[in-house]
Amino acid sequence: MAELPNIHHLRAFALAARLNSVHRAADAAHLSQPAVTQALARLEKRYGCRFFERRSTGVYPTELGEIMLARVERALDLIGEAARRLSESARRSAQTKGGTIERLATTAQLRALVAIARTGGYSAAARALGLAQPSVHRAARDLERLAGVPLFERISQGVALTPQGRMLALRAALAFREIDAATDDLEEAKGLVRGRLVIGTLPLVRSEILPEAVTALCKRYPQASIRIDDGSYASQLQALRMGEIDLLIGALRRPAPAEDVEEREFFTDTLSVIARVGHPLAGRARVAPEDLQRYPWVVPRSGTPTREHFETLIGSQSMSGLIETSSLVALRGLLVKSDRLSLLSRRQITYEERAGLLTALPVELGDRPRPIGVTLRANWRPTGLQTAFLEILREKAR
Known part of the structure; x- marks a missing residue:
């Protein structure tokens, strides 16, 4: 899992961009003004971009700042939605402690949760993150205390996520994917297209369209990084919903199998x-x-x-x-x-x-006839590279 920015820095960034004031952002985030100033400077250094124009009247997002803001707000909205759902669950179960995920959860805690969701255990999650198992276990339990509801349950094979845990893991994974996509958006704005595209393919998917579309994309964007995954429908659908793949190509299921995905038919096959x-x-x-x-x-x-x-x-x-x-x-x-x-x-x-x-x-x-097409996450905002691939794929499917 790639290194990610500090989520508190991202929240300070979004507040400063919307309020046009470091001082007001600090008040809203319950931080000191120097802490917000330092957070903004670290993000600009990390991405090699100037995100704000400093004027006597405040701070204002640059063009690159607006691009970054769009992804950051999508990521924070996902975490905020999860926090609201957890608070509702805590109230229904008469648990009054916790419920501070949105304000206090750290990137490390959310990364641990996502890794556990993907690997199915503390040890495997620790290996995936390159951390010691006690560190992952501690981060997961600290997050659970903040949530105010159980996120994990013991099973014979180790540990499993509760429904609330799966809900939070799903939204955290998608929030992280939004931040990953911000890097691609920023590079595309600078005229560099070397982003990432992860394509999920179903078993026995037709073998003509995908190679032709990928070849055409590589000719247009030779620096792009492309990965093609294969697997069962269930595993690929889960990977799509968790943000591990960007789109799923193959025979469609009608109706769509979940409310957070949508299907686009390209053609019917026999x-x-x-x-x-x-x-x-x-x-x-x-x-x-x-x-x-x-x-x-x-x-x-x-x-x-x-x-x-x-x-x-x-x-x-x-x-x-x-x-x-x-x-x-x-x-x-x-x-x-x-x-x-x-x-x-x-x-x-x-x-x-x-x-x-x-x-x-x-x-x-x-x-x-079988409907053939792509399955996408609902409300997905593709990068320029991903948009280009969808256009090429649609053209090759005609």
Whole structure:
């Protein structure tokens, strides 16, 4: 996890920018005026930017200061929303202590909470942060006292977050992502685009659009840092909601699976029954559904849209010898080396069809379109790099 600014410095920055006064910001933050002045100076030094114009009438944000302010206020709003929810929980449970997260929580405490949420334990969180386990444990417990409600609970495997703990961890993680994005915004304003883009991809996602879009983005912004993650829908959705990835590409779920994400459809795709060239069914003019039941299959995991299509196609007929995989590489190899069948988009086997390795069987599946697109966090504010990628992705999907 990257080093982050002091959250109290960020709050002082936001107050000074909105009040146009270091003195009034100090009063509002319950700090001394020298402390606020020092906080502003440290932030300007950290980012190598001049955030304020100092005049006789006060301090006023520069253009870069306004860019920074937009991200800082989004981050502080997330922490403030979490603090309000925790206060409501404390009142409902008749707990009067605590409830001071927004004013007193530190960056170190919130980082510890996010790390525990992502790793599932104190030891793993400590390794992720490069800290000693007692330090992480102490930071987590201090944060819990400030919250005024339980954030953690003991389980047989170690520690788990309570619903309030998960809520705070989610908003803290997104607040940190906003601060990360501030660096990219500031560099873009200076004409430097070398920011970060993290793309989540679902198993068996079509293989043409993503490589083309990433290649086009790299040609436009050769200094950009891009990471492509793969995994199950559940794990990728959680990573998206926690800010670990910026967007998720693949088959959409309708309706959207959570209120804090939104889906954007690019196109609809259809599935075909795929087999190796030379398969006993490949030379027929027509293949009936009952013919498919005589051969073993390679299928995705349960709960995926394609698996649902497979089960609808086969009906209640008991199928044995299934191989489940979310790896397109493994699936292609199994099809080429055996008489197994699978359901895929033909666009996923473009290269294998051209090479004479795989083919689509003449099976009437009916109209089974799948919506393909991106899943994003609701109220997400992309950087310039991320906006450019979405535009390229939309163009390549046409």
